[in-house]
Every structure is written in C-alpha cells, then in structure tokens.
Amino acid sequence: MKRPGSNGRLATNAKQRLCAAAFALLAASTADAQSPLLNVGPLEAGTLGEITLERAPSGHTNFYVVIALDPQFLALPTPVRYTDVAVPQTWYRVWTRIERNEWKFRVPSFTSGTTMYFRGISFDGANQSGAATDIVMRTIGQPPGAPPGGLTLNEGxxxxxxxxxxxxxxxxxxxxxxxxxxxxxxxxxxxxxxxxxxxxxxxxxxxxxxxxxxxxxxxxxxxxxxxxxxxxxxxxxxxxxxxxxxRDQRAFDDPNMRVTETASLVSIDTGIALFQLSKLAGSLFHSVFIDANADGELAADEEMIRPSSESAALIRDTLGNTYSSRFDRPTVTIEEVGSVRTRIRVDGHHRPRTAGIGIDRDFLRYTTWYDFYAGKSEVKVTHSLRNDYVENALGNIAFADYRLVLDLELPGTVSYAIPRDDQGSLLRESLSAGQYVALYQEGNGDAATFRNHDANLRLAGWELYRTRNGSNRELRASGLRAPGVTTLMNSRLGLTCSVRHFWQNCQKALALRAPDRIEVALWPEDRPGDHWIADFMQKTHEMTLHFFAPSWGDRTTQLNLAQQEPMRPWAGGDYYLHTQAWGDSGVLPTPYEAPSQWPTIAATFERDSQSLLSREDNYGWLAFGGQWNVQWTGTTGSPRNKLMRFDKWAVSGEEAFFLPDESSALHSSDVRRFQFEGFVASQHPGALLWTGGPYYNLNAHPDDLGRSTIPAAYDRYRAGITNTSTHEWNGYDYEHMTADDFYQYYLLTNHPLMQRSLRRMGQGLLTFREVREPGFSPFASRGFGWTLRGLCQIYETTGEPSVRAGIDFYIRNWEGSRGRGTSGNDGHVTRQPPHPNALGVPGSNATTSQSDRFWWDAPWQIGIVIHALHRYHRQFDDPRAPAWIRTMADYLVDQCWKNAQQDFTKFISVEDPGFFGDFDPTGLSSWIPGSLAVAYRYNPRQRYLDCSSTVFNRWSNGTRTISLDHGYWHWWATYIHLQRELGNIR
CATH class of the missing domain: 2.60.40.1180 (Golgi alpha-mannosidase II)
Incomplete structure (x- = not known):
C-alpha cells in the first residue's frame, strides 16, 4: 500500500467521479466494441482467480479494476481490499500501478452459476480516464463440498x-x-x-x-x-x-501482511491499513492510516494518528507529577509474522518529561502487545502495567491516575457513541469544543464491592457524565455494569474502542475529550483516594481498536459484544480424547448426562458463577475465576489446585465452562508473585521466589533482589496503601503452586500473557532449594508433585533448556531420598519431620508425645506424585518411572488403606505404618483413586480398583456415575475413564 504522494494518487473528487463512472460502465451492454484490457482466467470456487492486463493506452500510468458479483452489482458497495475476496461481499475493487499487470484473488464460495463481472479502466498522469474495456464475465464453478469430518486429518x-x-x-x-x-x-x-x-x-x-x-x-x-x-x-x-x-495439491495463496523494520520504525501493512510503531518514543502508535476509500493508496486525509500526536500511556503520581511512555525509548520486538496475524510487543517505562521531576526515575513499566490482522483495520491490544523490577525496585507504589491516550486526527464535526444503559443502547451526540465525556465504572454492580474494598468507594456501578472546560458536571446516565465501548468519528474516519472485562476490573473509565481524543483510563482519577500496585505484580487489560470509515458502517455494538466473548473454536470432546494430548494422561471424563442436557447444566453453572464476579481483592481488581470456596485473596492450601483446566468445556463445548478458567488464568498471570521480567535463576543463586516475593534469609537466601534497600525517599509515594500483607492469590510456594491454568489457556488461545507467565514461573521454580540444592530432599509429597508437573508443563510449552536441566536435577535429588519399596514399611515419597498436626491429632492412633518422633508422609499427597510421574514418563520416556509409580501405588493400597469404613489414612508414619493419622473419607482421599487408575495402566492390580471403587461410591452417593456439574470431577477423570473402559460404570 502506497504512502501519500502525488504520483499515482487521485484527488478525492476525481475518485468519486471514477466510482460513479465505473458503475455506469458495469451496467453498460457488452456490445462496446473495444479490444479488452483484461484477460480473466478460469474460475473455480475456493481457488485463485487471475486477471492479467493485456494492454493500456499510451501514456497511461495507473490502472483500476472493478470486480462485481451478480445479481447485486449495482448496489452501493462496502469497500474492501481485493485480498479479501475470500469473503462473500457485494463488490471488490483494486487500485494499483500499471507496472503490476497481474492480479490474483480468491474466488468466493458461491453456488454454481454465480457470475463475476470485471471492468478495467486506465488513467494518464493527470488522472484522466481512458476508454474502458468491455465487461468480461466468468461463471464460478461448484465448490467441492465439506469434508466428512471425523477424528483424523484425512477426514477433517x-x-x-x-x-x-x-x-x-x-x-x-x-x-x-x-x-x-x-x-x-x-x-x-x-x-x-x-x-x-x-x-x-x-x-x-x-x-x-x-x-x-x-x-x-x-x-x-x-x-x-x-x-x-x-x-x-x-x-x-x-x-x-x-x-x-x-494440505492437498490445490493452489492457494494465503492472505498476508507486509511488515518492515527500520532503525526507528516498525510498519505493518494489513492491506487496508498501515500502522507504525516507533522505536524512539513510546507512543501507542507513531501513525495510523486506513484506506478509507479502498483505492490502494493512502492519502493525507486518511491519516488517523500522526507522529506529532500525544498518543501515549500517562501516569500521574500522588504528588501531581506526570510521567509518559513517550519520554522513554522502548524495546520493540516482532514476536510473530504470519499470513493472517502479526504480533508486536513493546516494552517500556513511564518517565517524566524533564529529568529530576517527581520520583526522579521511571515510574512503573509497561508491556503492550499488538495483534494486527490481514485485510483488517482493527488491532487487538493487550496492555500490562508492571511493577516487576528484578532490581532497583519501587516496592508497593501508589498513583492517582493511569490512562492510555489516543490522540486522533478528525477535522470538522466530531460525534461520538457511548452506552447509556447496561444493555448497551448507545447515546449519539456531537462532541463540542471544551467538552469532556466520561463513562466511569467504580463498583462492579454488587454490594460486595463495599464489603471487600475500602470505604472510598461511592458508586455501586457506573455513571456517564460530561463537563465543559472542566466545570458544570452533567450526569447523563447511570447503571450497574457498563459495556466498555465508545466510538469517535467525523464524516470520513472513526475509531471504536472496546475494553474487555470492563466492569469486572473496576475502576475504569472511557473518556472523550474535545476535539478528537479517546482516553482509556484504566485507573481513573475520578475515584476518591489513590490506586496502587504491589511489588512483584502487574495488571493487564485487553481492548480492541477498530479504525474505520463511516461509509463502512458503524459496528460499535457488534464489536463490543464480540470483544467480550470471542468465538472459541471447539473440536469436540471425542476428538480431544482421541488425541491423548489433554492433561497429564490424555483422558477426559464423560458425564453420565446426555449431551442434550449439557446446555441446561451449563446455564445453571453460569448463573451461579456470577457470584465469583462480585468479589474483589484488595486492589479493587476482582479475583474472578477462582475456585468457589477459595477465591479469596490470601487463601492458602491446595484444594484450589486442579489436575486440568478447561476440561468441562472440552467435553461439552459450552462456553459457560470456559469463562471461569479463562478468568483464573488471566487474573493469576497478574497477581501471582513471580512477576520478575528478565529474572534468570542461575544469575541469582541466593534468591528464593516464594509466596510474597523474594524470601530473605541471611544464610540460605541472602539475595532479596534489593528489596531491603529500597530508598526511603519512595515512602511518600505509597502513603495510604493498606492491607499490604494480604496481597496474595493462588499462593506461589512449593506446596501450593500450579501452572495448569496458564498451560492449558496458552495451548487453547496463544494469549500473549500465557507463555511469558510460564517462562517466568519456570525461573521462579528453579529457585526452590529442592530443584537446585544437592541433597535437599523434597519437603512434602504434594510439593514434589505440583512442582514436577509445573516444570514439565513449562518445558513442553517453552523449550527452556534451564527448565529441562532443573527437571533432571530435581528427579536425581528426589530419587536419592524416596522410599524404595524393598519392604512393607516404605514406598513413601518423602519423609516429613514430626509434627503434632499429622500424627497425634484426634483420630490418630499415635499419642501427642509419640508424634514428636514419627516422620511421616501423606497418602493423599502421594496421589499428586503419581500423576506427576505419569506426565514425566509420557513426556521424557524415563524407563525408571513405571517402577516408581508401581511402588507408590502398592504402598497406598497395602499400607495406607485401612478398611472400607475409614479408607485411606490422612497421614502415616514412614518408619512404622502401624502409626497413622486421622481419616478424611469424604475429603482429601478423593485425590487417590485417579492416581491408582494411572498406576493400573502400569500394573493392572485389582486391589487398585477395589480400594478406589469404595472411595468413589462414597463420593458419588452410590450412583456409580458422575455429573458434569461435579465440583471435583477433574480428580476423577482417569478413574472414570478407566472404569468406563472396563465396563464397570456407565
């Protein structure tokens, strides 16, 4: 696509005359007696069509092609680029230079008999039209038809x-x-x-x-x-x-984009828009052009953001100082370039305009991912505000306002569209001089906002207001949960901005400032009091920016709904099971309900799960997506951990089951405390990344990444911060960590946060003493299991050599201390030191005094280890793993199982299994049957099934079935699959 210039660019009025002339010519008779300018090759639906320029009048330097489809070729068109001919549209047109004398285009998927009409028109250097060619007609053949569909690529x-x-x-x-x-x-x-x-x-x-x-x-x-x-x-x-x-032998040219890079810019040409990102200044966009009239040229009046604009990320501290991303030289990385999508990542800092102002350094960091699409003028933006310094930390930090500013070029009369109710009905008005219009969401529409947040909140939901010249505040509308979308446009160009999870992540605002600015206030100053972000954390927001021409149509509502719930391609539960690629074992449970019942179950689940969206953590960011009984900030304990995520969606295809796991992954990627961009474990041998950040111990862990030396001068920037000790969510420590949500969400969506979170988590796990300190045996069985599973998942999706080396070291360290299974008294995973909460509690047959001398293990935690070793064996094919699994399974059923009434003991002495802790027949014992089903694959011992069936029947109330809405069915997946395979349950 050409940049603005005099050569080859039509004036606006000339193009309008051309458009009218072209359609008149299309309606003309084929009796025009001229030799054709074009030669159109054979057409077949779904294949490439070709147009070749046969001749051009002398002196004509430009050429114009109109392609129309019957029977509507005289209808008013919606302009699209010719590379989009794969999309059934009414018409297509191409404006290009005469030197390019051959075009290829996708023949649309129309039924046999559809006719395409072609018209070629040439122009001289003064842009005067030459004689037009006769209409050339071609009929599209019959499409090949859908494949049969099945479980293999050959079937589709x-x-x-x-x-x-x-x-x-x-x-x-x-x-x-x-x-x-x-x-x-x-x-x-x-x-x-x-x-x-x-x-x-x-x-x-x-x-x-x-x-x-x-x-x-x-x-x-x-x-x-x-x-x-x-x-x-x-x-x-x-x-x-x-x-x-x-792929078969049919010819096909994928749509593609052109990405170019210089010392100062990265340019992305999508075919209908040109986006530029600066390497010299951290503006959100250096410039943006859209081909508003689809003529293949970019004119000066098609530029929506100019290099001189103030488009940037702005943060204001609590003392009134402003820092901008524009005053920092960012790092721009081209992460992916493809035929359909290109992803660019920009990393930078917020800095003051003048050195020495405010905190006299950068004030928090940011990362912005941009996803650009071939043939599209929209950009998906993922923006993270980061407090994740490896060194030179700020600590917990407060600020007054943070917003992304899009400074547009919209001359003339500017109008806007913005929601006026919870349902998304739009208020459409002109934006007059001096006006500021803001859709401000403070609460989340639920009374829990006030229970779980500080007293500064004043709104349960949102309000729409406007001011003029900073005064005369006028309330226009209000509600509980606002659709986060707005559009700003003039007669020629426009931008729709849609923010995902707008009310779930309060507080936020979408603001319009005259004459032509959109501001996405991710932490708006409207809120009484200050915002803050804890050390080691970040916060991410997703939005879609749709640059358009009003002649294309205003799609504000449609784009916002699509942004809130994108379509999720689903391959079907039978297919996922067939691949054996899901989770640790490659299996998924099948519920006893018929598929016709799944939508009703999903609808009930979705209604009930709304309660998750009515809770907040101490930031004012909702802790949505956590497991029902443990979504609270600061909660510890493993019950939140799952052996798989997105499993109910995989089985049923119901989006209601997808959304909570998605929310968990997104929220966890922000607030789990391993957020150190650039941290490499091998460079910090004295560091331990534990729950709450670097764990400081003078002897074992002397490296606290400079947290003990944060300058006292920063204290004034955190005045008013409260509850600093409870900022935890899904505890990141040896016994309670899990990578499953990141792992599965990344595999399903390629979300930009997920692979980075997996890499960061991997480096954090490599600081655990069990993973890098020789002779330091695993402290708890579940810790060994969760950590090994996490390391395996991280290596599978990142390929980090250091993680693979960590896995090998971890196995060697553990192998030297595990129970060997050489007698009836061992087979355990770890030896945990005496503790009165294990042996000596009510229900134990050991007294409190005896509990002081018994080292112990936890059978329910051994279940995690068997799953982890099974994943490890499937991934690395270690020939030792099957024997380890058999030994542990035998230990569970021969030493840890007591009787059908008590089932598995909760704790057991590793020296003398005659001493054991209490029982938990309807609780943690549910972790064990699935692991015994895994072990059955290595050693088909009937006792594994007998003990497991007793536990399962108690959990399922004797129905020998399990429902799609069962809260813990991920623990039963391998057991249900095996028993159904053996014909023992339905």
Whole structure:
C-alpha cells in the first residue's frame, strides 16, 4: 500500500467521479466494441482467480479494476481490499500501478452459476480516464463440498464456532488451539495443514507450533498442539464448522501482511491499513492510516494518528507529577509474522518529561502487545502495567491516575457513541469544543464491592457524565455494569474502542475529550483516594481498536459484544480424547448426562458463577475465576489446585465452562508473585521466589533482589496503601503452586500473557532449594508433585533448556531420598519431620508425645506424585518411572488403606505404618483413586480398583456415575475413564 504522494494518487473528487463512472460502465451492454484490457482466467470456487492486463493506452500510468458479483452489482458497495475476496461481499475493487499487470484473488464460495463481472479502466498522469474495456464475465464453478469430518486429518477435524450473544459474527479473527494425535506425524504445520470451510473451500489460515510430542524445538518430533489463526463467521445465535485437514495439491495463496523494520520504525501493512510503531518514543502508535476509500493508496486525509500526536500511556503520581511512555525509548520486538496475524510487543517505562521531576526515575513499566490482522483495520491490544523490577525496585507504589491516550486526527464535526444503559443502547451526540465525556465504572454492580474494598468507594456501578472546560458536571446516565465501548468519528474516519472485562476490573473509565481524543483510563482519577500496585505484580487489560470509515458502517455494538466473548473454536470432546494430548494422561471424563442436557447444566453453572464476579481483592481488581470456596485473596492450601483446566468445556463445548478458567488464568498471570521480567535463576543463586516475593534469609537466601534497600525517599509515594500483607492469590510456594491454568489457556488461545507467565514461573521454580540444592530432599509429597508437573508443563510449552536441566536435577535429588519399596514399611515419597498436626491429632492412633518422633508422609499427597510421574514418563520416556509409580501405588493400597469404613489414612508414619493419622473419607482421599487408575495402566492390580471403587461410591452417593456439574470431577477423570473402559460404570 502506497504512502501519500502525488504520483499515482487521485484527488478525492476525481475518485468519486471514477466510482460513479465505473458503475455506469458495469451496467453498460457488452456490445462496446473495444479490444479488452483484461484477460480473466478460469474460475473455480475456493481457488485463485487471475486477471492479467493485456494492454493500456499510451501514456497511461495507473490502472483500476472493478470486480462485481451478480445479481447485486449495482448496489452501493462496502469497500474492501481485493485480498479479501475470500469473503462473500457485494463488490471488490483494486487500485494499483500499471507496472503490476497481474492480479490474483480468491474466488468466493458461491453456488454454481454465480457470475463475476470485471471492468478495467486506465488513467494518464493527470488522472484522466481512458476508454474502458468491455465487461468480461466468468461463471464460478461448484465448490467441492465439506469434508466428512471425523477424528483424523484425512477426514477433517471439525472446529465449531458459534455466537451466544445474538450478534452476527463476520470474518472475526479467532485462534484455535488444536491437539494432534502422535500418529498424525505432522512436523511442519504450515506446509502440511490447511483449513477449509463448510463448503469445502480452502480459506486463509496461519499455523504455529505450540507443543510437540518431544522437545519443542526438535523439528523431527510430531506436533502435539498447533495454533490455527483464521477469520470465522457465524450468524447470530448460530454455529458454523470449519475443518482442519492435510494440505492437498490445490493452489492457494494465503492472505498476508507486509511488515518492515527500520532503525526507528516498525510498519505493518494489513492491506487496508498501515500502522507504525516507533522505536524512539513510546507512543501507542507513531501513525495510523486506513484506506478509507479502498483505492490502494493512502492519502493525507486518511491519516488517523500522526507522529506529532500525544498518543501515549500517562501516569500521574500522588504528588501531581506526570510521567509518559513517550519520554522513554522502548524495546520493540516482532514476536510473530504470519499470513493472517502479526504480533508486536513493546516494552517500556513511564518517565517524566524533564529529568529530576517527581520520583526522579521511571515510574512503573509497561508491556503492550499488538495483534494486527490481514485485510483488517482493527488491532487487538493487550496492555500490562508492571511493577516487576528484578532490581532497583519501587516496592508497593501508589498513583492517582493511569490512562492510555489516543490522540486522533478528525477535522470538522466530531460525534461520538457511548452506552447509556447496561444493555448497551448507545447515546449519539456531537462532541463540542471544551467538552469532556466520561463513562466511569467504580463498583462492579454488587454490594460486595463495599464489603471487600475500602470505604472510598461511592458508586455501586457506573455513571456517564460530561463537563465543559472542566466545570458544570452533567450526569447523563447511570447503571450497574457498563459495556466498555465508545466510538469517535467525523464524516470520513472513526475509531471504536472496546475494553474487555470492563466492569469486572473496576475502576475504569472511557473518556472523550474535545476535539478528537479517546482516553482509556484504566485507573481513573475520578475515584476518591489513590490506586496502587504491589511489588512483584502487574495488571493487564485487553481492548480492541477498530479504525474505520463511516461509509463502512458503524459496528460499535457488534464489536463490543464480540470483544467480550470471542468465538472459541471447539473440536469436540471425542476428538480431544482421541488425541491423548489433554492433561497429564490424555483422558477426559464423560458425564453420565446426555449431551442434550449439557446446555441446561451449563446455564445453571453460569448463573451461579456470577457470584465469583462480585468479589474483589484488595486492589479493587476482582479475583474472578477462582475456585468457589477459595477465591479469596490470601487463601492458602491446595484444594484450589486442579489436575486440568478447561476440561468441562472440552467435553461439552459450552462456553459457560470456559469463562471461569479463562478468568483464573488471566487474573493469576497478574497477581501471582513471580512477576520478575528478565529474572534468570542461575544469575541469582541466593534468591528464593516464594509466596510474597523474594524470601530473605541471611544464610540460605541472602539475595532479596534489593528489596531491603529500597530508598526511603519512595515512602511518600505509597502513603495510604493498606492491607499490604494480604496481597496474595493462588499462593506461589512449593506446596501450593500450579501452572495448569496458564498451560492449558496458552495451548487453547496463544494469549500473549500465557507463555511469558510460564517462562517466568519456570525461573521462579528453579529457585526452590529442592530443584537446585544437592541433597535437599523434597519437603512434602504434594510439593514434589505440583512442582514436577509445573516444570514439565513449562518445558513442553517453552523449550527452556534451564527448565529441562532443573527437571533432571530435581528427579536425581528426589530419587536419592524416596522410599524404595524393598519392604512393607516404605514406598513413601518423602519423609516429613514430626509434627503434632499429622500424627497425634484426634483420630490418630499415635499419642501427642509419640508424634514428636514419627516422620511421616501423606497418602493423599502421594496421589499428586503419581500423576506427576505419569506426565514425566509420557513426556521424557524415563524407563525408571513405571517402577516408581508401581511402588507408590502398592504402598497406598497395602499400607495406607485401612478398611472400607475409614479408607485411606490422612497421614502415616514412614518408619512404622502401624502409626497413622486421622481419616478424611469424604475429603482429601478423593485425590487417590485417579492416581491408582494411572498406576493400573502400569500394573493392572485389582486391589487398585477395589480400594478406589469404595472411595468413589462414597463420593458419588452410590450412583456409580458422575455429573458434569461435579465440583471435583477433574480428580476423577482417569478413574472414570478407566472404569468406563472396563465396563464397570456407565
């Protein structure tokens, strides 16, 4: 796409005359007696069509092509780029230079008999039209038809997308995380795979390896998970299927973008828009152009953001000093470049305009990911405000306001659209001189806001107000949970901004400031009192920016709904199970309810889960997505840990089951305390990243990453911060950590936060003494299990060599101290030191005095270890692992099982199994049967099933079934799958 310039660019009025002339010519008779300018090759639906320029009048330097489809070729068009011809539209047109004399385009998916009309017009250097060619007509052939669909690539793997919100989805950018069976032996997805629609037409798709059956960077290993980016469509409250298949011999040119990089800029040309990001200043955009009239040229009046604009991230401290991302030189990284999507990451700091102002250093860091799409003028933005310094820390820090400013170029009369009620009805008005309009969300629409936050809150929900010149505040509307969207436009250009999870992450505001500025206030000054962010943490927001021309139509409401709940391609529970790629064991449980009942169960679950969205942690950020009974900030303990995430969605395809696990992953990636960007464990041998940040101990852990030497001068920037000791969520320590939500969400979505969170977590785990200190044996069985599982998941998805080395060291360290199984008195995982809460508690057969001398293990924790070793064996094929698993399983059923009434003891002496702790027959014993089912695969011993069945029948009230709405069914997945396979349960 050309930048503005005199050569080859039509004036606006000339283009308007051309458009009218072109349509008049299309209506003309084919009797025009001129030799054709164009030669159009054969057309077949779903293939590439070709247009070749045969001739041009002397002196004509530019050429214009109009493509129209019957029977509506005279209708007023919606401009799109010719590279989008894969999309059924009314018409297409191309403006290009004469030197490019051949065009390729996608033939749409129309039925046999549809006719395409082509018209070529040439222009001289003064942009005067030459004689037009006769109409050239070609009829599209019959599409090949949808593949049969099945469990293999040869049959076509179904990917269902659907809309639940009542909005038509048209060419929406989606990503499908698709597991592949090892037997498919796909090594290079971009060369070996293709995507077709429900008519059998191949469509543009981008493929990325997410995990392999082996090391991530071993290109000879088969692909285990692949990310597929494509554009999907579905009617309102309807679904549509696409099919992932082996690539055949049909010719296909994927849509693509052009990304160029210089010393100062990165430019992304999507075909209909040009975005530039600066390497010299941290502006949100250096410049933005859209091809408003779809002529292939970028004119000066199509520039929406200029290099001189004030577009930036701004933060104001509690003393009134402002810091901007524009005053910092950022690091710009091209993370992915593909035919459908390109991802750019920008890392930077907020700095004062003048050195010495305010805190006299950077005031917090930020990372912004930009996802650009071929043929699209919209950008998905993921923005993290970060307090994650490895050294030179700020500590807990307060601030008054933080906002992203989009300074637009919209001359003339400017109007806006903004919600006026919870349902998203839009208020449309002009933005006059001096006006400031703000949609401000303070509470989350629930009384719990006031119970769980400080007393400064004054609103239960939101309000829409406007002022003029900073005074005369006028309330326009109010409600409980605001749709976070607004549009600003003039007669020629516009921008829609939609913020995801707007009311779930209060407080926030969307503001419009005359003459033409949108401000996304992620922590607005409207709130009484200050905001703050704790050390070692970050906070992330997602938004979509849709740059458009009003002639394309205003899609404010549709874009916001699509932003709030993107379509999630679903391959079906039977397929996920077939691949054996899910979770530790590759299995998913099947509920006893019929599939026809799943939507009702999901609807009930969704209604009940709304209570999660009515809770806040001490930041004023909702702790949404936590497990029901332990979502509170500061809660410790393993019951929150799951053996798999997104499993109920995988089985049923019901989005209601997807959303809480998604929320957990997003929230956890921000507030779990391992947020140290750039931390490398090997460079800090004296550091221990534990719950609450670096654990400081003069002897064992002397490196606290400078937290004990934070300058006292920073104290004035944290005045008023409260509850600093309770800022924890999903405790990050040896016994309570889990990576499952990050791991599975990354595999399913390629969300930009997830792989980075996995890398950060990996470096944190490598600081645990058990993982890097020789002779330091694991302290608790569950700690060994959770940490080993996490390290395996992190290595699978990142390929970090240091993590693989940590896994090997960890196994060696543990192998030297575990119970060997050489007699009836051992087989345990770890030896935990005497503790009165283990042996000597009520229900134990050991007295309090005896408990002081018994080292012990916890059978329910051994269950975690068996799952972890099974994952380890499947991933690395260590020949020692099966014997370890058999030994532990035997120990559970021979020493830890007491009788059918008491079942597994909660604690047991590792020296003398005759001494044991209390029983928990309807609690933690549920961790064990699934692990025994895993062990059964290595040693089909009937006693494993007998003991497990007793526990299961107690949990399922003797029904021998399990429901989709069972809160702990992830623990039973392997057991249910095995028993159903053996025909013992339905």
């Amino acid at each position: 793997i179904r990917l269902r997308v659907r809309d639940r919100l009542g909005v038509s989805r048209s060419e929406e950018a989606v990503v499908a995380g698709v597991p592949l069976a090892r037997t498919e032996i796909i090594r290079q997805p971009a060369r070996e795979l293709m995507l077709v629609d429900d008519r059998g037409n191949q469509i543009g798709a981008q493929f990325r390896v997410a995990a392999r059956w082996g090391d991530l960077f071993d290109t000879t290993a088969p692909v285990k998970w692949v990310h597929v980016d494509f554009h999907a469509s579905a009617d309102a409250r309807s679904s549509r299927e696409y099919f992932l298949m082996r």
